[in-house]
Amino acid sequence: MTQPGPHPSNPPLHTRRAALKGLAAMATIQILPSHIALGGPKAPSNQLTKGVIGCGNISRTHIRMPGKLLALCDVDSNHLKKRTAEAAKLGAGDVQGYSDFRDLIARDDIDIVHIATPPHWHALQAIAAAKAGKDIWCEKPMSRTIGEGLAMVKAVEDQKAIFRLNTWFRYKSRYYGLSRPASEAWKVVHHQLLGDGPYTFNLGTAFVGNWKLKGWSGRTDLTEQPIPKELDYNFWLGPAPLKPYHPHRVHNSFRGYWDYDGGGLGDMGQHYLDPCQFVLGKDNESPIHIEVDTQKQHHDAVLPWRRIEMTYADGTKIILDAENKPKEPIISGPKGNIFRHFRSDVPGLDQKLKELPGPPPMMTDFHQAVRERKPFALNEHNGFRSCTLINLGKIALRLGKPLHFDSKRLEFINDAEANKLINQPMRGPWKLS
Structure with a gap:
């Protein structure tokens, strides 16, 4: 079997948020996703966008979570087709499908990357998303190993990304x-x-x-x-x-x-x-x-x-x-x-x-955490x-x-x-x- 080859998204990506960070260095302005900075609280462009990596059963939850769905990704074409059709029935319009998660992450118009893949992929995909200037909504468990978890923490910290795990019992619901x-x-x-x-x-x-x-x-x-x-x-x-x-x-x-x-x-x-x-x-x-x-x-x-x-x-x-x-x-x-x-x-x-x-008090609204650049309750x-x-x-x-x-x-x-x-x-x- 052949290995996945070099990918154009492996080098650092020049995203909207990366560009804003460069402007901030010169103008000392607050960093916000560009559509928020340009739109205002009620502007249509203020809606956060998302892409979901992984189209297995748990992705049914992720496509229904807040945010405008722009892209889906899976290495199983049947899973991808099924979830894309389901998203369309939910009102998601032009959702692009990918077989390589790096293509989804490379998109400049996606604010939040949802990681709904098996845990052996979580670290690699979260780190790539953080380096691309994305915020991250990751499935549990956070990582398959302690070392991979440490690498995720470092990448999120270095890139000042907002990160959350998809479990909620520390801050809501009966335990x-x-x-x-x-x-x-x-x-x-x-x-x-x-x-x-x-x-x-x-x-x-x-x-x-x-x-x-x-x-x-x-x-x-x-x-x-x-x-x-x-x-x-x-x-x-x-x-x-x-x-x-x-x-x-x-x-x-x-x-x-x-x-x-x-x-x-x-x-x-x-x-x-x-x-x-x-x-x-x-x-x-x-x-x-x-x-x-x-x-x-x-x-x-x-x-x-x-x-x-x-x-x-x-x-x-x-x-x-x-x-x-x-x-x-x-x-x-x-x-x-x-x-x-x-x-x-x-x-x-x-x-x-x-x-x-x-x-x-805890920050329990992930999209609010993204807009205000504040840590989520489970980060x-x-x-x-x-x-x-x-x-x-x-x-x-x-x-x-x-x-x-x-x-x-x-x-x-x-x-x-x-x-x-x-x-x-x-x-x-x-x-x-």
Whole structure:
């Protein structure tokens, strides 16, 4: 199979925002997307535009999100045709289709790039979008590895892009088995209503309902199959190792393979773990000790596991329990517990919560964040930390042993085997830059 060749969009792109940045250097004006700067708050040209990379099932959500849809991209021509037709029924007019994401990103009239591809592509596409002056709406999990996540953070910071992840439980909606917003649990921890810590947060099936371990398991018996003519399988693999085609590797079942994601942990982890990190006040650090209870994992296919326990420097614990222990509390502290549906053994907890302030305000409208150039509630920084929880769990599962992690240096302590999985090699010509 041939590799994707050099592409004209690989060098730095001269976009509208890049041009504005040049003007700003001379005139010290505020940087805004050009159509905003020229249009005004109610002008038709004020509408932000978007392009969506990836036309699988999750893209159905992205094409319905705010913004004028200008372009779609997928390496499967059938997926591209299907989603383009769906967009047309929704009222999107002249939507251009692409097979190469770099062509979409190179367009000067797109403000926001939505990344709805498998996680092994997230870093490369987010970095390319940031360097092209785009803002980024990225699917979860943020990155497939810790190293790729760090590269994403750097690119977004360097280019001053606005970045968000497509999960929302830290700032709205009921937080699964607690049956209340995460902000209520934040108040419990922040105001020490269960004591001054350390706290334990149990993300068991009594809370999350399902880690999707069986549904997102890989197969260990794959045999090579003919590549469908509509799929550019080599481009679908991209930076991942070249392996024989089988339909179970791609599209609706790719999560079951370590090369592309991390099973149910990769799929649901940031939904479950990001609000937990927020509640516990751990947006700026990572656990230092990780233990797992799992069957021996396959080198290629993700298999079900039983338990992951992560401990922070202050003794705070996050437990991922896949064995269905509904009697365990969801949040535990030295002076009390919170159970499913926010039941508690702390007298008068609800009344106390009514009298206490909640978390600081967050920017929860992504388009407003883009216009005002302000960080979104779930951005590259806190998103990197909550995705690191996922990636720490994945590494411990793959190696089947306890790990010790340096939260500041972001590397494992005296463990070369684990550190190799922080920065995993990419298949050429793809590379982080």
